[in-house]
Amino acid sequence: MSRVGPGAEARALELTDDPQATGPGAGGIVSPDVTTSLAPQQVRELLPLLMRVDSIELRLTVPEGGRRPATQALSFDPLRAQIRQVYFFDTPDLALSAAGLAVRARRMRRRSGGDATVTRRPLRPDQVSLALRRSGSYSTEVDVLPGGYVCSGSLAQAVDNDRVREVCQGLAPVPKLFTDEQRAFYLAAGVVGPALDDLMVLGPVNVLKIKLRAPELDHALVAEQWHFPDGGRTLELSVRCAPEEAFEVAAATRTFLAGRGLHLSGDQGARTRDALRRLAADRESPSA
Numbered sequence: 001m002s003r004v005g006p007g008a009e010a011r012a013l014e015l016t017d018d019p020q021a022t023g024p025g026a027g028g029i030v031s032p033d034v035t036t037s038l039a040p041q042q043v044r045e046l047l048p049l050l051m052r053v054d055s056i057e058l059r060l061t062v063p064e065g066g067r068r069p070a071t072q073a074l075s076f077d078p079l080r081a082q083i084r085q086v087y088f089f090d091t092p093d094l095a096l097s098a099a100g101l102a103v104r105a106r107r108m109r110r111r112s113g114g115d116a117t118v119t120r121r122p123l124r125p126d127q128v129s130l131a132l133r134r135s136g137s138y139s140t141e142v143d144v145l146p147g148g149y150v151c152s153g154s155l156a157q158a159v160d161n162d163r164v165r166e167v168c169q170g171l172a173p174v175p176k177l178f179t180d181e182q183r184a185f186y187l188a189a190g191v192v193g194p195a196l197d198d199l200m201v202l203g204p205v206n207v208l209k210i211k212l213r214a215p216e217l218d219h220a221l222v223a224e225q226w227h228f229p230d231g232g233r234t235l236e237l238s239v240r241c242a243p244e245e246a247f248e249v250a251a252a253t254r255t256f257l258a259g260r261g262l263h264l265s266g267d268q269g270a271r272t273r274d275a276l277r278r279l280a281a282d283r284e285s286p287s288a
Contacts, residue, residue: 085204102118103118118182
């Protein structure tokens with residue numbers, strides 16, 4: 001996971017009039033449709049901010065009906081993919097999601113193991129302490145939507161894969177996955193009711209992640225295919241580039257994908273909400 005902080009690569013960029021909202025070493029997530037999704041004033045706000053970050057990530061979601069054509073068009077080979085398991089934590093009625101909170105843990109096949117993350121949405125960097133924003137564990141994201149954008153903040157920590165499995169099998173309490181700093185970040189959201197101890201496990205979603213190369217693109221295209229317990233699937237695409245290349249890479253990516261008949265969405269918050277709804281419904285199913 002990329003990081004926010006001086007000298008570090010970051011996952012996202014806050015779009016705002018406040019010149020102090022992002023610091024050196026921040027990065028950004030924008031949509032390949034960014035120039036048409038935002039008003040001229042918003043684009044003017046974005047340009048100087050891009051020059052202050054280390055990297056940009058363009059990230060999009062392929063709608064349900066377009067997943068199969070997309071995997072065929074992009075020659076997605078599951079045998080070359082890295083396997084991940086994603087778990088979410090919420091109440092039966094998804095009270096956290098409704099309040100703009102997402103609590104998640106992942107198991108990953110890598111030396112450092114998995115991670116656990118608390119995300120609050122919407123959340124501007126100026127609503128978070130400077131010390132936390134400069135932490136290597138904190139990141140800010142922006143979803144560019146038609147007519148505007150939504151910012152969110154995430155606090156993550158590395159977690160052993162076995163610990164994630166232990167908690168998700170009910171052998172240890174959910175708070176065991178999170179640091180005191182993450183628990184304070186969770187409580188600062190001001191959600192009345194559920195404590196971390198009260199949350200149920202949703203998932204897992206099995207994820208296949210792979211880097212794709214295309215002659216038309218100078219940068220690798222990363223594809224993540226999500227496999228839900230109910231049999232449904234979604235596909236997310238992303239590409240990382242230097243800030244000065246952002247609009248050029250966005251245009252090239254858009255042209256490349258459009259040439260293969262792919263119609264995409266940039267609302268990452270909607271993807272998470274949809275995932276939670278599916279997981280909650282699957283948990284309530286008599287056959288679950």
